Amino acid sequence: MLPSPVSDSHLPTTDHPKRRCTVAVTGLNAIDSPGPGVAVIRALREAAEFELRVIGLSYEALEPGIYLHDLVDKTYQLPYPSAGTQVLLERLREIHEREGLDVIIPNFDAELPNFARLVPRLEALGIRTFLPTLGQLEARDKLNLRAFGEEHGLLVPRQRPLHRADELAAAAEQLGYPLVVKGKFYDATVAHTLEQARQAFHQLSAKWGLPVIAQEFVPGHEINVAALGDGQGGTLSAVPMRKLYITDKGKAWAGITLEDETLLQLARRFVQGTRWRGGCELELMRAADGRLYVLEINPRFPAWIYLTAAAGQNQPAALLRLALGLPVEPWTTYAVGRMFIRYAWDLITDNHEFHQISALGEL
Structure with a gap:
């Protein structure tokens, strides 16, 4: 492609x-x-x-x-x-x-x-x-993502909201270890013990507030899709990327664009189901059996969004046109194998x- x-x-x-x-x-x-x-x-x-x-x-x-x-x-x-x-x-x-x-x-x-x-x-x-509407923001919120996935046929790991640290033991019993402990807005820690989970809970609640989210750990390969919705259910752009190097904060330090129609279809399903307006990022996990789990849906462009421009679909420039009321037609192709490597x-x-x-x- x-x-x-x-x-x-x-x-x-x-x-x-x-x-x-x-x-x-x-x-x-x-x-x-x-x-x-x-x-x-x-x-x-x-x-x-x-x-x-x-x-x-x-x-x-x-x-x-x-x-x-x-x-x-x-x-x-x-x-x-x-x-x-x-x-x-x-x-x-x-x-x-x-x-x-x-x-x-x-x-x-x-x-x-x-x-x-x-x-x-x-x-x-x-x-x-x-921008997405308040209703669209709420639909993909971490706390509502599981219900959204069930409504639209998307696989989402099991999860529980946590308002107190003493709720962690019950969450771990239900979801098992390793346990992913996630902040309300950002950050996530994979905990292998109850003590690690408690430490993550206190750090994340202090930084981002409550609730903290306990999520089932899904092993596999991390994949991200940057997408742009027209607000009417149409997907103007979708570019999938596989992380090649991940920092200790879980951020992609290198990645490569992929050719995978399944990923594009999943992004289109989300945009159509929400009538998404603007940019977004789907954080996915491909399990060993090939199934795709939606870990998070971020309601804005990801930090690696420049890769979409390098691959032939300049999503930020297209969003600027949309904001100005100018027409944007959907892209159908992009460069596969285009890489980014972040540096300091x-x-x-x-x-x-x-x-x-x-x-x-x-x-």
């Missing part, structure tokens, strides 16, 4: 003047457990039809994307999601008054409910998004830049 040319029906390269667009992107923490923001921006920068001004939206002063000035033109800090929608709206209004935002692309699970609630008010300001390097910046973002909330 070869990559399809990027045609006018997908992401046009045109002789007409480029469309100017100011797009704000979150998720700039390009660390060992990276956010998707930097990869999203890299893909957006390759959309030849746009002349982009990219505004970074950060939560911490040490998010590396803040200082990647070849990718990010200006950065503003946002209040943490726990501050609520009104505080977020006020900050976005301030930024919009200065920058004239056309589109915002949020990339963190924890911030998406606030942004989804604000969609009508953002549109009133002239800021566009292309030392980004050098000046101390005054760090102090400026820390003290003033912008850089």
Whole structure:
């Protein structure tokens, strides 16, 4: 399977003047457990039809994307999601008054409910998004995933929500060891003993809150699919990737695109069943008997999303077109065997830049 040319029906390269667009992107923490923001921006920068001004939206002063000035033109800090929608709206209004935002692309699970609630008010300001609805977010939530799988014929490992550490023993008796202990938004630990499970529970609850989720361990090969839904049940893009190297945090440090119609069908079934709107990632496990289990469905682009652009389906650029109300036709082909290998390097910046973002909330 070869990559399809990027045609006018997908992401046009045109002789007409480029469309100017100011797009704000979150998720700039390009660390060992990276956010998707930097990869999203890299893909957006390759959309030849746009002349982009990219505004970074950060939560911490040490998010590396803040200082990647070849990718990010200006950065503003946002209040943490726990501050609520009104505080977020006020900050976005301030930024919009200065920058004239056309589109915002949020990339963190924890911030998406606030942004989804604000969609009508953002549109009133002239800021566009292309986000899943609150109902769609709830349908694929970790706590509801098992029921969703049963409704739509998807295999999901057995799981139990945990509100207290003393519930772990009963969960382990039901689900067995190894036991996967998962945070409400992020992170997971494979526990082989009750003591390990308790330690994971306390760490994850302190970081992400309650409930913590105990999930049945399914041995096999990890596979991920990045997909883009049009909000009407149609899948505009789906690119499967097998992890070649996984960090101790469970993050893919290397991966390769796969040719597998079963994976694409599963992604289409999810998008159709939810009428998914925007980007998402299906985290899957292929068991020894070949069956595919859905471990998680992340409601935004994954950190490896630039691989979709490299494989011929630039999902972030397509989402930008959708947010602007421009047409996007479904892709049918992509490059199989295209690999990514993540690497770490030392980004050098000046101390005054760090102090400026820390003290003033912008850089």
